[in-house]
Every structure is written in structure tokens, then in C-alpha cells.
Amino acid sequence: MKYIQASFETTDATIKEVLVAHLAELGFDSFDENSTHLHAYIPQPDFDELQLQSVTEQFDVKAAVTIIEQENWNAEWEKAFEPVKVGDFCTIRATFHEPDPSSRYDIIITPKMSFGTGHHATTQLMVRQMQQLDFNGKRVFDFGCGTGILAILAEKLGAGEVIAVDNDEWSYENAAENLEHNLSKKVSVSQGSIEHAGNEQYDIILANINRHILIQYMKEMKVLLKKGGTILMSGLLSEDEPLIVSEASKAGFIFKSKIELNNWICLSFS
Secondary structure, X not given: OOEEEEEEEOOOHHHHHHHHHHHHHOXXXXXXXXXXXXXXXXXXXXXXXXXXXXXXXXXXXXXXXXXXXXHHHHHHHHHHOOOEEEOOOEEXXXXXXXXXXXXXXXXXXXXXXXXXXXXXXXXXXXXXHHOOOOOOOOEEEEEOOOOOHHHHHHHHOOOOEEEEEEOOHHHHHHHHHHHXXXXXXOEEEEXXXXXXXXXXXXXXXXXXXXXXXXXXXXXXXXHHEEEEEEEEEEEEEXXXXXXXXXXXXXXXXXXXXXXXXXXXXXXXXX
């Protein structure tokens, strides 16, 4: 499958973060950046030039659009991938990296270009929040699992069962591959949406998606969460907090805490 690369020339870190949020809602599922550019990627069949134009006009930036063969950019992405270290708690690395003996938990992934290789702020925020929870023997639902990092970590933290879903075929396939790398036995991953959660409730729900999907499925997530359980929501900018807290409250959630990184936030509710 071919991909579209949209390259934005900007040195403004805040603009880059906001662009990622808006582009993710348009279907762009992979991002990388350097000091002068942000590169965003989307499957060619999902690309809408008019939607991209509306974003560039809104933020007064220009986008250079290129069609890229999957084989070419996969190799480049893997070559450039660096391990992600979240304090001494967790390291996310590729198979060709050596383990970090200073990390408590080691997660191995195939660094294909999907949203959730550990480099993005929201993944790191979710990992930090997970560090504060008791997963021992718990039933966990990872809604929008991406590469499967959070589901894999949940098992390593002692979860008794982890159900992970993503509606993107490529993310599902990559997550399944990553489960094998980590010898995961208690994680089940499937392609689809919240209906794959089944009818039983969960002690912990991990929802690192985006504002629109979180709002759309807020009531369903509340039904799935056990009384006294915890849900972590991310994929959110700081400006999204009032709306998400309001919608969560309407659904019956109780706000617990927030952490922030580079204008992205992760919210915890019970």
C-alpha cells in the first residue's frame, strides 16, 4: 500500500503539536519531526487534499505532498528509530537495540510507522499514568491500541487479561507482531472498535485516541468500567480538557488527575 507524506516546514514546536492533533483526526497515523519540519503520513486511499488544505490555511503553513512506496519509507523509519525511555520505569525499543538494564520494563516493537511507537507525548503520558496503577490480576481494555505498547505493558505490570482493539488494519497487524516479540500470553488483539470489548466490565480502560472518538464513545466506556475502576484518556491537547471533563462528568465519570507533556494531556477518571 502506498502512503502520502505531507511535510510542513516550521520550527515552532507548539504548531507541530497542534498540527499532529488535527492531522490525526483526518486519518494521518504516523508522524516524525526534526528541528525544521514535521512529516505526517496517511494511507493513500484515505487522503483528502481539501481537508489537508483546510488545515494548512488554518495554521498558515505550507505542505509538500509526496507519494511514497511502503517498502521505501518503512526501511527509512526503522533505520532512524531510537529507543524511548520513560524514566527508569520503561524502555520501548526495536529488536535491533540492546536492552537497557536500568529499566524495570522492556518493551520490544517492530518500528513501523504507526501512531504509537512510544515517541509521541501521549504514549509517554499513558505509560507514566499506568505506573501509578495496580494492574495485578486486573482485567484491562485497550481501546485504540495502535502498536500494542500499552496492552503489552499492562500484561508486564501483572494484568490478568488484556483485550486490545484498533480499527486500523495495519495497526492491528503490527500489534499482533509486537505481542509475539514480547511473548505476550494474556493479551488478545483484534481489528475493530468498542464492540469487541464484549459485555463483561473492566477494572482498567486505556483510551489513547482523540477527542472526537472519546466523546463519541464516552457512555459506552462508562458502561464497560467496573465500579471503582480507572480509565485513562489521552490523545488530547490541553485545550480539550474542559470539554472532555464535562462530557465525562455527564456520562458519570469522576475526574481524578491530569498530567501534561508538550501541551498534550492524559486524564484519569473513575
